[in-house]
Amino acid sequence: MSQSIKIKNALISVYYKDGLAPLVQYLAQQGVTLFSTGGTEQFIKDLGLPVTAVEDLTGYPSILGGRVKTLHPKVFGGILNRRNLSDDQAQIAQYEIPEIDLVIVDLYPFEETVKAGGTDAEIIEKIDIGGISLIRAAAKNFNDVVIIASKDSYSTLLDQLTRQDGTTTLAQRKAYAKEAFHTSSHYDTAIFEYFNEEEPLHVFKQSIKQAQTLRYGENPHQQGTFYGNLEEMFTKLNGKELSYNNLVDVDAAVSLIDEFTEPTFAILKHTNACGLASRPTVLEAWKDALACDPVSAFGGVLITNKEVDLATATEINNLFFEVLIAPSYQPEAVELFKAKKNRVILQRNEVELSKKQFKTLLNGVIEQDKDLSLEAADQMTVVTEKAPSDAAIQDLIFANKIVKHTKSNTIVFVKDNVLIASGVGQTSRVDALKQAIVKADSFGFSLQESVMASDAFFPFPDCVELAADAGIVAVLQPGGSIKDQDSIDMANQKGISMVTTGVRHFKH
Numbered sequence: 104m105s106q107s108i109k110i111k112n113a114l115i116s117v118y119y120k121d122g123l124a125p126l127v128q129y130l131a132q133q134g135v136t137l138f139s140t141g142g143t144e145q146f147i148k149d150l151g152l153p154v155t156a157v158e159d160l161t162g163y164p165s166i167l168g169g170r171v172k173t174l175h176p177k178v179f180g181g182i183l184n185r186r187n188l189s190d191d192q193a194q195i196a197q198y199e200i201p202e203i204d205l206v207i208v209d210l211y212p213f214e215e216t217v218k219a220g221g222t223d224a225e226i227i228e229k230i231d232i233g234g235i236s237l238i239r240a241a242a243k244n245f246n247d248v249v250i251i252a253s254k255d256s257y258s259t260l261l262d263q264l265t266r267q268d269g270t271t272t273l274a275q276r277k278a279y280a281k282e283a284f285h286t287s288s289h290y291d292t293a294i295f296e297y298f299n300e301e302e303p304l305h306v307f308k309q310s311i312k313q314a315q316t317l318r319y320g321e322n323p324h325q326q327g328t329f330y331g332n333l334e335e336m337f338t339k340l341n342g343k344e345l346s347y348n349n350l351v352d353v354d355a356a357v358s359l360i361d362e363f364t365e366p367t368f369a370i371l372k373h374t375n376a377c378g379l380a381s382r383p384t385v386l387e388a389w390k391d392a393l394a395c396d397p398v399s400a401f402g403g404v405l406i407t408n409k410e411v412d413l414a415t416a417t418e419i420n421n422l423f424f425e426v427l428i429a430p431s432y433q434p435e436a437v438e439l440f441k442a443k444k445n446r447v448i449l450q451r452n453e454v455e456l457s458k459k460q461f462k463t464l465l466n467g468v469i470e471q472d473k474d475l476s477l478e479a480a481d482q483m484t485v486v487t488e489k490a491p492s493d494a495a496i497q498d499l500i501f502a503n504k505i506v507k508h509t510k511s512n513t514i515v516f517v518k519d520n521v522l523i524a525s526g527v528g529q530t531s532r533v534d535a536l537k538q539a540i541v542k543a544d545s546f547g548f549s550l551q552e553s554v555m556a557s558d559a560f561f562p563f564p565d566c567v568e569l570a571a572d573a574g575i576v577a578v579l580q581p582g583g584s585i586k587d588q589d590s591i592d593m594a595n596q597k598g599i600s601m602v603t604t605g606v607r608h609f610k611h
């Protein structure tokens with residue numbers, strides 16, 4: 104098996120030419136014969152280096168507007184021939200095919216063209232055929248050929264060649280082949296996703312290039328990695344790396360805050376809001392959100408939809424928190440936070456988030472649409488003799504937004520655009536309610552004139568009875584229980600109002 108191979112002939116065909124010059128200059132200095140396609144050939148010529156047009160090798164011009172230029176046995180024979188097989192060697196000698204032992208390709212920018220909103224015709228033309236074939240051929244024959252399929256590898260190869268007298272080792276070539284198949288499979292996945300938008304085939308395919316190794320997973324004995332581009336979504340202004348649990352909470356926080364347009368602050372623990380308020384100013388929103396449950400707020404993830412000013416930052420800084428997310432910060436506020444080096448301060452960038460979500464379970468994956476349903480007042484049916492007041496309807500809408508982002512079973516109490524208390528993640532609805540009542544009481548909130556929202560229907564009238572006795576004046580629930588009437592009768596008996604939305608908001 105061949106091990107160290109000295110490069111004699113190279114084929115170079117790259118869409119973006121940046122970063123290429125030092126490598127080709129080195130190759131030319133070493134006496135490597137360079138073959139190249141139109142634009143790349145011109146680029147090499149402009150560097151004042153000798154280069155042979157691929158047309159001179161194949162004896163064919165580039166045809167069909169560049170759709171066919173390297174697709175020729177003289178090129179692919181030169182790449183794919185096995186240097187240790189006498190039959191292959193006899194054939195390449197017979198057909199006068201030069202051995203090509205280095206291939207450098209940068210593919211047509213397909214994903215970028217889709218992202219930039221190119222027309223269908225422009226996108227189709229960006230499906231690289233020759234380049235992807237060169238990559239696959241050279242990677243398959245890594246035993247004898249070096250494949251560079253990403254400009255990220257130019258400097259690594261240059262470094263290796265310089266240190267190793269113009270040669271590469273088998274292990275290095277195999278590593279480049281792995282990178283190359285990563286490039287080609289990612290490229291094809293992007294093409295598939297584009298074609299799969301209409302009448303999608305039910306297959307699960309994801310290819311994410313960026314990865315971040317996390318300190319650990321959910322617990323220190325579990326390993327964890329985040330696949331995705333965090334830097335695109337957030338600018339980190341201060342603090343340590345986000346942990347697995349931070350990321351889970353940040354995701355929940357972002358989904359929750361996006362329900363609100365007025366200045367709003369939310370405090371989350373383990374993906375559930377333990378404080379949330381909408382107020383005319385961000386400072387007031389912070390104070391009222393914190394008042395909901397200042398005990399749970401310790402070590403929480405904080406999010407707001409408005410700029411954090413110095414006055415608000417000064418208040419926030421009195422609390423120990425893990426992560427703060429805002430669309431912008433006054434520079435003085437950032438300076439203040441920087442005094443505590445571990446506090447993660449994220450500035451959220453305007454990036455559209457996926458409308459799908461999936462998770463692994465058993466040996467498979469479940470995917471669903473995100474819960475983007477939001478019920479307005481006109482989607483609420485008053486089912487009791489008494490209708491809620493306008494103020495109560497506003498609070499019911501507010502409570503419904505929180506319920507949607509809280510672990511089931513959940514009950515949420517709201518008064519005047521402030522979360523007063525919630526019961527979260529309970530195995531029975533009545534337990535969620537009891538937890539909410541106890542919490543409201545322990546932080547000094549009266550439930551008089553407050554409203555209650557439930558993520559799913561009431562199977563029995565007990566919740567309505569308990570909540571009415573605690574002082575709430577209006578209830579929102581999806582309805583749909585065969586015993587709905589029992590809860591409605593209880594509301595009528597207690598003189599409170601109830602609306603149904605027809606939309607359940609389970610969150611598991």
Ligand SMILES: NC(=O)c1ncn([C@@H]2O[C@H](COP(=O)(O)O)[C@@H](O)[C@H]2O)c1NC=O
Pocket residue numbers: 116117118119139140141142143144169170171172173174208209210211230231232233234235
């Ligand atoms: N058609 C072919 O035979 C072919 N061979 C190489 N390419 C691509 O042509 C591009 C470089 O073209 P140029 O050197 O003319 O700028 C590279 O992105 C390469 O992946 C081709 N183009 C598309 O398929």
